[in-house]
Amino acid sequence: MTENQRLGIVVSGSLGKGVEVKLDSSVSIEDVVVGRFVTIEGAKRRFFGMISEVSLGMTDQRLSLTPPDVADPFIAEVLAGTSTFGTLHVTPTLVIGGDADSLLEGPQPVKTVPSHFSVVNLASERDVELVFGSEDEKRFFIGNPLDMETKLCIDLEEFVKRSNGIFGKSGTGKTFLTRILLIGMLQKSQAVNLVFDMHNEYGWEGSSEKGNKVKGLKQLFSSKVAVFTLDEENSKRRKVVTDFTVKIGYDEIEPADIALLRQTLNLTEQATEAVYRLRQRFGKNWLGKTLEAREAEETRALLDELDIHESTFQNLRRGLSTIQRLPFIEPKSPANAVKAILEHLERGTNVVLEFGRYRDITAYILVANMLSRRIYAHYQEKMEKAIAEDATKPHPLVITIEEAHKFLNPEVASQTIFGTIAREMRKYNVTLLVIDQRPSGIDSEVMSQMGTKITCLMDNERDIDSVLAGVSGRNELKSVLAKLAAKRQALVFGHAVPMPVAFQPREYGSAESYKAFSGETKAGTKEDVEKLWE
Amino acid sequence: MAELERVGEIIEAGTTAFTAQCYQLYEIPPLGSLVKTGNASAELYGIVYNAATTSLEPGRRPIARGQDETSQEAIYRSSPQLAKLLRSEFGAVVVGHKEGDKLYHRLPPRPARIHSFVHQCTPAEVMDFGQSFDFLNILLNANLPVPAEELVGAALRRMSQAHKDPRAFLVAAGKELAILLSGNLNQLNAILGRIKT
Numbered sequence: 001m002t003e004n005q006r007l008g009i010v011v012s013g014s015l016g017k018g019v020e021v022k023l024d025s026s027v028s029i030e031d032v033v034v035g036r037f038v039t040i041e042g043a044k045r046r047f048f049g050m051i052s053e054v055s056l057g058m059t060d061q062r063l064s065l066t067p068p069d070v071a072d073p074f075i076a077e078v079l080a081g082t083s084t085f086g087t088l089h090v091t092p093t094l095v096i097g098g099d100a101d102s103l104l105e106g107p108q109p110v111k112t113v114p115s116h117f118s119v120v121n122l123a124s125e126r127d128v129e130l131v132f133g134s135e136d137e138k139r140f141f142i143g144n145p146l147d148m149e150t151k152l153c154i155d156l157e158e159f160v161k162r163s164n165g166i167f168g169k170s171g172t173g174k175t176f177l178t179r180i181l182l183i184g185m186l187q188k189s190q191a192v193n194l195v196f197d198m199h200n201e202y203g204w205e206g207s208s209e210k211g212n213k214v215k216g217l218k219q220l221f222s223s224k225v226a227v228f229t230l231d232e233e234n235s236k237r238r239k240v241v242t243d244f245t246v247k248i249g250y251d252e253i254e255p256a257d258i259a260l261l262r263q264t265l266n267l268t269e270q271a272t273e274a275v276y277r278l279r280q281r282f283g284k285n286w287l288g289k290t291l292e293a294r295e296a297e298e299t300r301a302l303l304d305e306l307d308i309h310e311s312t313f314q315n316l317r318r319g320l321s322t323i324q325r326l327p328f329i330e331p332k333s334p335a336n337a338v339k340a341i342l343e344h345l346e347r348g349t350n351v352v353l354e355f356g357r358y359r360d361i362t363a364y365i366l367v368a369n370m371l372s373r374r375i376y377a378h379y380q381e382k383m384e385k386a387i388a389e390d391a392t393k394p395h396p397l398v399i400t401i402e403e404a405h406k407f408l409n410p411e412v413a414s415q416t417i418f419g420t421i422a423r424e425m426r427k428y429n430v431t432l433l434v435i436d437q438r439p440s441g442i443d444s445e446v447m448s449q450m451g452t453k454i455t456c457l458m459d460n461e462r463d464i465d466s467v468l469a470g471v472s473g474r475n476e477l478k479s480v481l482a483k484l485a486a487k488r489q490a491l492v493f494g495h496a497v498p499m500p501v502a503f504q505p506r507e508y509g510s511a512e513s514y515k516a517f518s519g520e521t522k523a524g525t526k527e528d529v530e531k532l533w534e
Numbered sequence: 535m536a537e538l539e540r541v542g543e544i545i546e547a548g549t550t551a552f553t554a555q556c557y558q559l560y561e562i563p564p565l566g567s568l569v570k571t572g573n574a575s576a577e578l579y580g581i582v583y584n585a586a587t588t589s590l591e592p593g594r595r596p597i598a599r600g601q602d603e604t605s606q607e608a609i610y611r612s613s614p615q616l617a618k619l620l621r622s623e624f625g626a627v628v629v630g631h632k633e634g635d636k637l638y639h640r641l642p643p644r645p646a647r648i649h650s651f652v653h654q655c656t657p658a659e660v661m662d663f664g665q666s667f668d669f670l671n672i673l674l675n676a677n678l679p680v681p682a683e684e685l686v687g688a689a690l691r692r693m694s695q696a697h698k699d700p701r702a703f704l705v706a707a708g709k710e711l712a713i714l715l716s717g718n719l720n721q722l723n724a725i726l727g728r729i730k731t
């Protein structure tokens with residue numbers, strides 16, 4: 001289909017539900033696909049929208065009861081576009097141009113509908129570029145709108161201002177999308193990233209579904225990325241150059257961390273409460289002391305004193321020894337991991353924390369939550385100081401977490417630091433990048449606060465509903481989302497894009513793609529150097 | 535203007551239709567053909583919808599004469615007066631008119647005059663007239679003794695022959711009919727069946 005082709009005319013509709021377009025008889029309905037962009041030439045304005053439904057119509061219902069003899073090409077040709085015709089459902093989302101002011105301000109949200117019989121055209125590359133902007137210092141090219149060559153760019157400055165989410169079934173390309181976004185943030189925004197890399201995919205090297213190896217961030221931008229690891233041995237075996245080995249001391253674990261692990265450690269409600277009492281009694285080193293406690297008279301006396309039941313205590317000890325068995329947990333940690341991470345972040349270096357072999361969810365939740373809490377507290381302090389003294393604010397920080405429903409489910413979202421970050425948003429310059437395959441498991445309050453959501457194919461009704469909750473035109477988006485291909489197609493909507501758009505993420509993994517990514521930085525560096533001489 | 539084939543003379547005229555008598559017995563323009571009448575300043579276009587050959591005197595019916603003849607033609611040869619006692623006439627429904635150079639596909643302000651000559655239209659005129667399908671509406675709604683499907687079918691078939699691409703013309707006409715007859719599927723199917731190529 002050639003671009004700017006006339007598709008048909010608007011025949012009915014409303015602002016809330018979108019407009020119905022009757023397809024011209026010259027256009028084959030099979031060429032028109034859901035997700036394509038169209039422009040509607042109203043009398044005074046141009047509207048920009050997306051096709052969200054394609055349907056068949058007929059003037060006389062009897063035609064469906066006694067179908068004409070379409071084996072005869074003449075009859076078929078006559079009826080096509082007259083008695084039988086295609087209709088499109090288009091959701092206008094933006095108004096482009098019109099008068100001089102709006103040309104300057106760019107696309108505006110739509111507040112009315114085009115008049116009857118306005119002509120509907122396929123959007124041209126230029127129209128799309130006008131709406132999504134072209135690649136520049138702030139905008140990053142993430143892919144192409146479906147069936148189009150135009151570059152789709154998102155405004156990363158806006159993107160990092162809020163917490164964002166990437167969703168999709170496993171195997172739909174979440175990891176690849178995340179890599180692309182991380183590179184984008186690394187290049188085009190002031191933000192630094194802290195990635196809790198559960199499956200060791202982002203730091204040094206990942207693999208595609210076909211088994212090919214793809215480069216991680218460190219290989220592409222070695223000076224801007226530091227790889228931290230929890231499992232030095234594993235990293236060495238994978239020949240990854242790491243910058244820091246994270247160990248966690250007993251005294252760094254707080255009762256809130258244990259509360260978060262209640263489900264995974266199989267603890268009772270009473271046991272988690274007991275933790276707080278033990279912390280109060282023993283102070284910082286409560287974990288070590290609790291684990292040391294033997295079956296003895298004094299322990300019993302202690303439990304009586306703290307009003308902890310014997311069985312509760314046993315339950316707690318069993319849970320705590322699971323933590324104790326994690327090899328990176330040591331009675332006394334040799335170096336302060338939080339401090340090292342913060343130092344890197346302050347220098348503007350992105351940190352990827354690899355989990356090595358410790359892929360079980362207990363380790364992930366414990367470490368991610370613990371480190372994030374400290375870092376967040378630090379940021380909070382710095383931010384408050386910066387506001388009070390009018391000093392420079394710390395770099396915006398984006399924390400990337402996987403399996404987010406484990407941290408942000410309604411039961412624990414109020415307790416974890418991630419729940420707090422997601423809710424308080426950018427107040428302290430810390431936001432989240434949530435990666436998850438079960439968005440329905442995430443607290444709806446947290447979901448509603450997310451700025452931009454990118455979603456790959458999902459087929460669970462509840463997941464789709466939770467991702468699209470609160471979005472205008474969700475029914476239309478639902479049909480677009482359900483029709484995405486299983487791979488390399490995604491839908492982005494929210495703060496960083498002017499309107500929802502289905503797109504094909506840009507390539508990642510080939511030599512050219514690496515070149516394209518790093519080429520962008522090099523151009524940036526060159527400019528920076530030139531600026532020095534000015 | 536080249537001398538067109540003159541086919542008859544008007545003997546009865548109304549706003550919507552006129553009747554013409556043929557100069558020669560049986561030389562009737564075919565059903566659905568486009569004819570015109572009037573003078574250069576005001577021409578009327580009609581489509582032949584009906585034709586009949588009858589006795590000159592209404593009360594006097596022809597009688598069978600061929601029992602002893604060898605062929606049908608022989609009847610007319612042996613009774614040459616027959617050509618004068620019988621007459622052929624045809625009716626045409628008015629579908630448009632021309633004022634100056636402008637062609638209108640609608641009823642004329644005044645009907646044709648009695649004794650106006652009726653001419654068969656040339657292919658070029660037919661093609662010109664077929665630029666617009668507005669006349670189909672007149673044909674479909676005229677209350678005529680012949681079924682509208684038959685008449686429309688015949689008219690379109692004849693017109694298509696004047697066009698370079700008859701099929702494209704018929705498809706376009708069919709689409710127009712599909713819109714006009716959106717509420718009458720059976721009639722539409724009947725016409726399409728008659729014009730399909």
